[in-house]
Amino acid sequence: MAMSKEAFLESAGLKGQVVDVWIAQEWLVPEQTPSGPRFREIDIARARLILELRAGLGANDAGIDVILHLMDQLHGMRQALDALRKHVGENRD
């Protein structure tokens, strides 16, 4: 279920300018459509995570940039590991 920018701001509790900066930094990559960006649930969850990193955990912008990059790689690794786990499970004698 994708939503417009306005609905997204409301769901994530954000201001428009902040989101524009985050998109420019590629922290958020909404789907681009002719009627403007569309945000998915994963974008909302990611925006909330960014807010928590900043407010509760005290990460600054440079830190958030690094954290998100490593986190995306971590999820990539988990995917790869999961694919391997399934493969091993299917091919066990």
Added chain:
Amino acid sequence: MTSPYDVLGVVPGATAAEIQSAYRKLAKKLHPDLNPGDKAAEDKFKEVAAAYDLLGDADKRKRFDAGEIDAAGAERPPRQGYYRDYAGGPADHPYADASAYADFMDGDDIFADLLRRSQKGRANRRGADLHYRLEIAFADSIAGATRRITLPDGGTLDVKIPPGLVSGQVIRLKGKGAPGGGGAGDALIEVEVLADPRFTREGDDITLELPVSLGEAVLGSRVRVPTATGAVTMTVPKGSNTGTTLRLKGKGAPRRGGGFGDQLVRLKVVLPSPPDPALEAFVAGWAKGQAFNPREEA
């Protein structure tokens, strides 16, 4: 209920800085997104976050210490889902990143092969179809045309309108949608034909009402008639009337199976305005005309 001070592992007299530091240490270990493999983290983090909501805010902490609010008052509404719940699913999202194991994919072992295949499956997904709307003139819908639309990203797309198109028809431009590893999606252009006050389309035929003068109707004439593909000359037979419909063969919309519909020209006799005294004098002295009652026929 455990005291929020115990949850964070600080003494009731702790400074704000000590509370913040305790929270950050716990959050690092318990935040579900910082510990994607720890299923139990979520519940524990919820407790820690609630305690910090209370003690991390000087005003709320003061009221809690004074016994005005209890720890239950700081409970959070259920949270809608952590990032790991989405990023941990199928990797068909823009944040998927394989760079952490890219070097493992270069080998010729079974692991490298497996990684390459899972990566390829992801990359082979086709791009999304993009939807657009286009308004065209009635004449263009009959004769066909090429129209250029400007895309939101500043690019353009040339759309060929096939002759005979009707409102609501969708033109598919293969490969002009969003890019994707498995090829770009399609652009789908819904065309709206703007109404023309002169023409009405009924199936493959086009109807037009054509005003003619009394002289042209009574005596017959050759007149110019607009059609969707340009004006043509047509014969108005002698003795034509309002409502007389003439057929221009092949001047309608293109037929599906080949050939064209017709244009139906419905004549409308129009008297001169302002009224002409000579015509009035003629009609007044025209005995047969006075005797004719068109309502009797009906």
